[in-house]
Amino acid sequence: MGTGTDLGRVRGLGSAKDGVHHWWLQRVTAVSNLVLMLWFIFSLVRLPSLDYSSVTLWLRQPVAAVPMILLIATVFWHLRLGVQVLLEDYVHGSTRVVGMLALNFYTVAGAAAAVFAVLKIALGAA
Amino acid sequence: MRQYRALTSDASRDCQWCATDEWLRHCDEALEYADFERAKRFICIPGEEAMAGRPTSPRPLSPHLSIWKWQIHAIVSMTHRITGNALAMGAVLFFLWWLVAAATGPEAYLFFMSIATGWLGKLIAIGFTWTFFQHMCSGIRHLIMDTGQGFDLVTSKTMAFAAFAASVVLTIVTWGIIFSTKGF
Numbered sequence: 001m002g003t004g005t006d007l008g009r010v011r012g013l014g015s016a017k018d019g020v021h022h023w024w025l026q027r028v029t030a031v032s033n034l035v036l037m038l039w040f041i042f043s044l045v046r047l048p049s050l051d052y053s054s055v056t057l058w059l060r061q062p063v064a065a066v067p068m069i070l071l072i073a074t075v076f077w078h079l080r081l082g083v084q085v086l087l088e089d090y091v092h093g094s095t096r097v098v099g100m101l102a103l104n105f106y107t108v109a110g111a112a113a114a115v116f117a118v119l120k121i122a123l124g125a126a
Numbered sequence: 127m128r129q130y131r132a133l134t135s136d137a138s139r140d141c142q143w144c145a146t147d148e149w150l151r152h153c154d155e156a157l158e159y160a161d162f163e164r165a166k167r168f169i170c171i172p173g174e175e176a177m178a179g180r181p182t183s184p185r186p187l188s189p190h191l192s193i194w195k196w197q198i199h200a201i202v203s204m205t206h207r208i209t210g211n212a213l214a215m216g217a218v219l220f221f222l223w224w225l226v227a228a229a230t231g232p233e234a235y236l237f238f239m240s241i242a243t244g245w246l247g248k249l250i251a252i253g254f255t256w257t258f259f260q261h262m263c264s265g266i267r268h269l270i271m272d273t274g275q276g277f278d279l280v281t282s283k284t285m286a287f288a289a290f291a292a293s294v295v296l297t298i299v300t301w302g303i304i305f306s307t308k309g310f
Contacts, residue, residue: 027272030265037258045303052235055228079214086211114222117229 022081029078036071056121065122069115076111080104202264202286209261217254243310252301259300260293 043064047054058064080103087099220242227238241247267285270276276285304310 027269030269034262034265037262041300045300045307050308051239052228052232055235059228075218079210079218082210083214086207110218110222114225117225120229 022084026078026081029074029081032070032074033078036067036074039067040071059118059121060124062122065118068118072111072114072118076107076114080107197283198286198290199282202267202289205260205290206264206268209257209264212257213254213261217257220250220254248310252297255300256293256297259296260289263289263292263296 043058044050047058059068083103084100087096087103091099224238224242227234242251264286267276267289270285271282276282
């Protein structure tokens with residue numbers, strides 16, 4: 001199989017060598033998700049109302065907008081890592097490649113839309 | 127079958143895993159699905175020691191899903207994956223709609239709220255709230271077990287049960303407060 005030296009062939013085999021990094025980032029984002037999601041739910045429940053003016057007034061404050069942007073970053077990162085595991089376990093062949101591409105696009109587009117929405121409200125354009 | 131009965135009645139009593147009636151029931155179930163050779167894999171046979179000094183079939187082996195006894199540890203673990211992916215592909219869209227509607231303007235936000243506070247919207251929101259809390263609680267369980275703790279049977283079972291109980295309680299508390307203060 002293959003060409004080149006034995007060492008060269010061996011180096012091209014095996015794992016992608018970033019499994020531990022994936023595992024660790026999943027845990028790091030889990031902890032930040034935990035803190036920020038509890039803050040988010042607590043904040044929403046504490047708002048006097050969930051109507052348009054209450055929510056946008058709340059999001060205009062830096063103490064709300066900044067954690068919201070961090071929340072979006074950590075949640076989308078965490079879901080990107082998590083759904084990857086689902087795809088790796090249950091989807092095979094070229095379908096997996098398509099699935100991973102779709103997941104990457106979904107993550108980046110979703111996070112971008114969410115961050116833009118927060119910025120638009122926070123910077124007073126909405 | 128007779129061969130297997132003989133095996134389970136006397137030969138496997140030396141092993142703490144095989145000696146329980148519960149495990150023998152699994153062997154019975156295994157036999158319904160497979161032949162003697164497969165059933166033999168679920169019990170230890172003294173005298174047939176492998177080279178490493180272990181039984182030829184070290185316990186516990188994991189039989190096929192359909193004959194595995196459902197236990198709360200396994201259920202909470204599966205639920206963790208299901209809830210995580212439901213949040214990733216469902217709740218996140220709901221969250222995005224809410225946020226983009228708020229950024230778009232009062233009309234878009236009002237439309238979102240008219241759907242979200244309808245009976246179906248509330249059902250979805252309460253469902254995703256439980257889904258989140260369940261994933262959060264079983265996630266905390268995973269973080270604890272990642273440190274190498276909580277693997278003994280009692281702690282493991284208690285934490286798995288606690289994850290389900292806590293998620294239900296947290297969902298009820300959260301929506302109790304929302305219903306009593308937000309006037310939905």
